[in-house]
Amino acid sequence: MRTGRSRGMRTAAVVLLAIAGLLVPGGPAAGAGTQEEDDEGGPAAPAEYSYLQKAIPGQPLPRHAYDTAAAEAAALPATGGSWQPVGPTNIGGRVVSLALDPHRADTLYAAAASGGVWRSADAGRTFAPAWPERGTQAMGALAAAPDGTLYAGTGEPNPGGGSVTYEGTGVYRSTDQGRSWRAVGLRDSGAVGAFAVDPRRPRRVLAAATGSLYNPGGDRGVYLSENAGGSWRRVLDVPNAFTGAVDVQRDPVHPDRVYAVLWDHRREPDKRTYGGTGSGVYRSDDGGAHWRRLGGGLPTADSGRIGLGIATSEPGRLYAMVGATDGTFGSFLTSADGGDTWTKLPDITALKESQSSYSWWFGKVWVDPADARHVHVAGVDLLTTKDGGTTWTEQDTVHADQHAMLWDPRTPGRVYLGNDGGVYRSDARGDGGWTKATYEPWTQLYTVAATPQDTDRISGGAQDNGSLRSWGGDRFNEYLGGDGLQNLIDPTDVNRVYACYQYGNCFRSTDGGATLTEYTDSTTADRRNWLTPVQFDPVDPSVLYYGGNRLNRSTDGGATWQPISPDLTGGPGHDAYPYGTITTVAAARDGHTVWAGTDDGRVWVTRDLGAHWTRVLSGQPWVTRIAVDPDDPATAYVSLSGYRSGSSQPHLLRTRDAGASWRDLSGNLPQAPVNDVVLSGRNTLYAATDQGVFVSSRDGWRRLGGGLPLVPVSDITYDQVHHRLVAATFGRGFYSLRTD
Numbered sequence: 001m002r003t004g005r006s007r008g009m010r011t012a013a014v015v016l017l018a019i020a021g022l023l024v025p026g027g028p029a030a031g032a033g034t035q036e037e038d039d040e041g042g043p044a045a046p047a048e049y050s051y052l053q054k055a056i057p058g059q060p061l062p063r064h065a066y067d068t069a070a071a072e073a074a075a076l077p078a079t080g081g082s083w084q085p086v087g088p089t090n091i092g093g094r095v096v097s098l099a100l101d102p103h104r105a106d107t108l109y110a111a112a113a114s115g116g117v118w119r120s121a122d123a124g125r126t127f128a129p130a131w132p133e134r135g136t137q138a139m140g141a142l143a144a145a146p147d148g149t150l151y152a153g154t155g156e157p158n159p160g161g162g163s164v165t166y167e168g169t170g171v172y173r174s175t176d177q178g179r180s181w182r183a184v185g186l187r188d189s190g191a192v193g194a195f196a197v198d199p200r201r202p203r204r205v206l207a208a209a210t211g212s213l214y215n216p217g218g219d220r221g222v223y224l225s226e227n228a229g230g231s232w233r234r235v236l237d238v239p240n241a242f243t244g245a246v247d248v249q250r251d252p253v254h255p256d257r258v259y260a261v262l263w264d265h266r267r268e269p270d271k272r273t274y275g276g277t278g279s280g281v282y283r284s285d286d287g288g289a290h291w292r293r294l295g296g297g298l299p300t301a302d303s304g305r306i307g308l309g310i311a312t313s314e315p316g317r318l319y320a321m322v323g324a325t326d327g328t329f330g331s332f333l334t335s336a337d338g339g340d341t342w343t344k345l346p347d348i349t350a351l352k353e354s355q356s357s358y359s360w361w362f363g364k365v366w367v368d369p370a371d372a373r374h375v376h377v378a379g380v381d382l383l384t385t386k387d388g389g390t391t392w393t394e395q396d397t398v399h400a401d402q403h404a405m406l407w408d409p410r411t412p413g414r415v416y417l418g419n420d421g422g423v424y425r426s427d428a429r430g431d432g433g434w435t436k437a438t439y440e441p442w443t444q445l446y447t448v449a450a451t452p453q454d455t456d457r458i459s460g461g462a463q464d465n466g467s468l469r470s471w472g473g474d475r476f477n478e479y480l481g482g483d484g485l486q487n488l489i490d491p492t493d494v495n496r497v498y499a500c501y502q503y504g505n506c507f508r509s510t511d512g513g514a515t516l517t518e519y520t521d522s523t524t525a526d527r528r529n530w531l532t533p534v535q536f537d538p539v540d541p542s543v544l545y546y547g548g549n550r551l552n553r554s555t556d557g558g559a560t561w562q563p564i565s566p567d568l569t570g571g572p573g574h575d576a577y578p579y580g581t582i583t584t585v586a587a588a589r590d591g592h593t594v595w596a597g598t599d600d601g602r603v604w605v606t607r608d609l610g611a612h613w614t615r616v617l618s619g620q621p622w623v624t625r626i627a628v629d630p631d632d633p634a635t636a637y638v639s640l641s642g643y644r645s646g647s648s649q650p651h652l653l654r655t656r657d658a659g660a661s662w663r664d665l666s667g668n669l670p671q672a673p674v675n676d677v678v679l680s681g682r683n684t685l686y687a688a689t690d691q692g693v694f695v696s697s698r699d700g701w702r703r704l705g706g707g708l709p710l711v712p713v714s715d716i717t718y719d720q721v722h723h724r725l726v727a728a729t730f731g732r733g734f735y736s737l738r739t740d
Contacts, residue, residue, distance in 0.1 A: 048577045049530035051165075052599065053622045053641045054673050054690075055269050061214040062645035063188075066690065067136070067169055069645075069672035070710055073691035074134065076668065076703045080695065083708040083735040085441060086458060086726070088476035091465050092399075092422020092440040093731070096156060097194075098406040099142040101177065105410055109178065110423050111139035113156050114166060114711065114731030115442030119178050124416055124425045126439035130178025133709040137731050138166035140210065143195035145202035149228060150174040152181065153192020157210040157246055158361055158403065159267060159274070165213050166712075167191060173229050184229030188218040193246040198287070199255055203228040206235075206258060206288055211244030213267045220244045222260045224288050235288045242266040243278030246305065246363060252312040257338065258284045259318075260291070263305050265360065270574055274360040275304035275325030283339050297333060297342030298322070304330060307378065309365030314372035319389065321351075321377055323359030328352070330359070332377075332389055345389035354379025354394065366405040368429060370412075376430055378402035382417065384431060398424050398434050401464065405430070420464040443468075445728035446531055446714050449487040452721035453494050459513075460715075460728050461485040461531075467499035472512055479513035485531045490541045498558065503578065504532030504548060508558040523552045524563040527572055529581035529599060537587050538630065547582030551596055551610065564610030569598045586626040588633030593658075595636050597623025603638055605659055616659025621649070625676045634658040637665070637685065641673035652677060652687060668700045678718045678725070680739070686725060688713040693727060693737075705737045 055061055094113040101107035106123040109130060116131035117139060131137070131152075141153035154168025170187035174180060186192065190212035198204035204226055211220035222236035222245045238244065243264050251257035260283075264276030281298055282291045293300065304323030311317035316338045322330040329352040333342040354377070355362065368374035373388040382395040382402050399421025408414040415430040416423060423437040444463035451457050458470045461484030468476040468484060478484075482501025490496035497513050500506035504525065507516035525548020537543035546552040551565040573579030584597040592609045601620035606613045617623075621642030629635035638653045650664040651674045669687060676688040685696040686704065690712040695704045708727070715728040723740040 051267060052269075052577070052579065053624070054643055056621050056642040056644075056649070057600075058269055060268060061643050063212060063215045063218070064167075065643040065645035065671070066166055069670040069691050070136070072670040073672070073689075073694075073703060073710075076670075076694070076701065078704070078706060079697065079702040080705040081738055083705045083727070083737045085732070086734045086736045087441070087470065088443050088468060088733055089439050089441040090474055091443045091462065091468060091476055091478075092437060093443045093463065093465065094401070094403065094420045095418030095423055096139060096158065096403045097142040098404045098416050098418050098423070099144040099150065100406060100408060101148065102144055102146050103148050104177075107177075108406075108416060108423075109142050109144065109150065110418060110440075111142045111152065112137075112442035112731060113158075114138050114444060116709065116731075117142065117152055117178055118440070118442065120423070120437070123414075124423050124437055125435075127423070127437060127441075130174075132181065133707070135172075135181070135710065136166070136169050137709055137711045138168050140168060140192045141194050141208070143197050143205070145197045145205070145228075146199055147202040148175070148177075149202060150178060151195050151197070151205060151207075151229065153186075153189070153195065153207060155189065155191030155210070157191040157193040157244075158363075159213050159265060159272075165191070165267075167212055170219075171207060171229055185225075185232050186219045186223060189220070190215075190218055190244070193244070194248050196248045196250045196258060198250070204287075205229065206248045206250075207232070208245035208248040208260060210246050210263075210265075211238075211242070213265060216241035221262075222248055222288065222291075236260055236262075236282060236284075236291045238262060238278060240264055240276065240278040242273070243276070247308060249308065249310055251310055251315075251338075252369070253315045256285065256287045258288050259308055259310065259339070260284075261306050261308055261363070263363075265305075274327060275302065275323070277302055279303045279306065281306055281308060281320065281339065294339040296335070296340050297344065298339075299330070305360045305363040307363040307365040309367040309375060311367045311372035312369040317367075317372045319365045319367065319375055321355075321359070321363070321365050323355065323363065327356075327358045327360055329355040334389055348392050350381075350383055350392045350394055351377070351379075354381045354383050356380050362402065364403065364405070369407050369409070370429075374429065376405060378405075382419075382430075395432065395434075397432065398436075399464075441733050442731055443733045444730045445733065446483075446485050446730070447487050448715050448717050448726050448728035448734060449489045449497075450717050450719055450726045451489040451491055451494055452719050453491070455719070455722055455724070457489060457494055458726060458734055459487040459489055459497065459499070460734065461487050461500070463730070467501070467513075469497075469513055472514060480507060480516060483530075486534045488534060488536060491536070492541055496541075496557065498534055498544075500532060500534060502530050504528030504546070506532070506534060506546070506558075519558050519561070522559070523548060523561045525549055525552070526567070527569075527578040527581050529578065529583055531583070532581070533583060533585045535585045535587065538589050538628075539591065543587075545585040545587060545594065547585050547596060549581050551582060551585065551594070553610070564594075565596070565604070565606070565613055568596055568602060568604050568613065570600045570602070583623055584625045586628045586636065588628045589630055590633045593628070593633035595626045595628060597626050597638065599623070601640075603659065605636075607633075607658070614659065616655070617653075617662070621651075624674060627677050627679045629679060629682070631682065632656070637677050637679060639674035639677040639687065641675065643673065644671040646671055652685075665696075669694060675712070675714050676716050678716055680718055680720070686716060686718065688716040688727060693725065708735055
């Protein structure tokens with residue numbers, strides 16, 4: 001990942017990766033550098049943006065809010081044509097778990113964090129869907145039993161990476177290579193971190209129920225099923241209401257010996273707790289019936305997330321990566337006696353840097369089955385030791401942020417890796433030689449830009465995969481690094497494009513992105529949102545608006561900027577995250593009316609191009625978008641985020657009198673965040689939500705089109721010339737639909 005404008009050494013860049021989900025390959029254009037902290041002076045960890053956007057201030061995310069809204073969305077009548085995927089297929093996105101088919105060579109399953117399950121029959125080169133489109137796309141764990149049965153645990157167990165860590169709907173089982181799935185319990189597990197299948201009795205399965213990140217209780221701890229998920233009983237309880245089991249592993253030599261990792265983790269609107277007294281490693285010597293907490297050098301009082309690796313070639317050899325409660329590196333230890341006693345290994349700088357300031361994002365250690373001293377550790381970079389932890393090397397030829405690794409017993413030396421860039425394969429024991437999958441269509445997108453001048457040109461910002469474009473190379477290719485956010489294409493000149501990475505670090509180009517010039521320093525702001533809004537004037541695209549906590553305006557295509565507002569927010573938040581920012585800007589066609597919305601629930605309008613501002617709404621959830629009627633600058637539509645779970649709080653509003661009065665248009669929309677609203681003509685509204693896209697009609701809202709997976713839609717744009725919508729989804733790439 002790249003962030004900021006100062007120049008720095010690579011070590012600073014690695015430490016900087018505390019800011020988000022994090023991409024290193026590609027990088028920004030020349031002139032962009034790296035820095036350890038964001039421009040507001042403090043680090044901001046993964047997930048801050050999306051969590052704050054979707055949470056109502058002062059309230060936790062309600063239990064099952066996402067599932068409830070999904071059911072409401074599914075019940076709405078559908079209308080319109082069929083959504084068509086338009087890429088990217090070559091970029092990938094976060095992969096959290098991998099499994100091998102025991103009966104079919106070169107057959108691999110991958111779980112995308114918010115993109116479902118995928119199957120490869122060519123050793124990880126290309127993938128095809130292996131999960132229902134209308135099922136939850138949030139995934140946590142995969143496992144394949146010796147008889148070929150697949151288990152999938154839904155809900156992402158890693159809190160961070162730009163997503164809101166969507167919770168799942170329990171455990172699912174497939175007996176036909178992922179063609180169909182059956183729900184088999186633990187629905188209230190929030191997320192599932194791992195499975196451990198008994199190699200001697202394939203219907204005997206242990207599951208690590210991680211629990212809700214936001215709500216106490218539910219299904220937490222280690223559960224055992226003796227009948228392939230037909231029923232479950234908890235065999236390892238948790239000591240605290242927010243403790244969950246994030247990992248469970250069987251000893252490959254002594255399968256009755258099982259290890260589990262418990263972890264205290266909780267997310268509140270103004271606090272993040274990723275460690276505590278309940279965090280620790282447990283062992284069972286009788287297949288899971290009885291457990292004891294391991295000490296002997298492991299922390300027993302208070303720690304962050306712990307990653308555990310078990311050696312095959314040296315029975316009893318274990319490794320543990322211990323995170324500190326603040327997310328930094330704690331210690332790396334090894335045991336030679338199955339975990340009874342532990343020895344602390346050297347605190348290597350590479351270990352500390354790769355864990356950055358969010359060790360809770362990784363928590364994985366993988367031991368080469370053929371060599372107990374050959375160990376890989378998850379981090380920003382993939383770290384490798386060949387001497388049992390005395391020395392380490394960084395592998396930065398793969399995408400940043402490692403989450404899953406799997407050895408193929410059929411092919412000596414073959415290793416699969418899952419990270420924020422997708423799936424990689426090495427035939428050199430994971431010591432380099434990595435090749436990336438060529439077809440993996442599960443990219444997490446924040447924004448989309450399209451142009452009526454060329455329907456093949458699509459651009460957008462991707463979580464940890466930069467700003468992507470469909471031209472100038474492969475379809476798609478990255479032309480600005482970091483976490484890709486706001487992207488624009490000039491509607492009168494396809495070569496004039498704009499792109500940003502996190503916290504409003506923005507660039508302009510006159511040659512389609514081949515060369516980029518940063519303009520952030522020309523703007524005025526004390527705080528800039530993770531997704532800082534940049535918008536064209538609807539009449540003259542040489543006029544642009546940029547929102548920090550003040551609104552900036554440019555009349556020369558973004559070369560120079562002037563502030564045209566005071567601080568439109570209620571001030572900064574209580575922590576390092578730059579809260580109190582403008583989140584959406586919409587200019588009217590009359591040349592002097594401009595609307596702005598903020599993350600602290602305020603809506604403003606100026607009728608004289610910034611000389612005077614009127615606050616017309618306050619006390620709302622996060623304002624995601626404002627759309628202005630092209631024929632009437634006093635008519636505007638405001639979309640709001642924040643989970644509701646049956647609350648009567650609106651999430652789509654309209655005014656016809658410049659904000660003097662408002663009407664709630666939410667109607668029968670699902671009780672879910674609305675991320676974007678687009679007006680087509682005078683009477684048709686399109687709403688992009690966490691549950692898909694909906695269109696207004698005389699008898700209420702209808703679900704728009706078929707073929708769109710049940711995945712959050714972050715952004716939509718409407719091409720009036722060709723009557724098409726293009727959508728950015730957070731987990732399944734871009735989709736397009738013709739509306740006529």
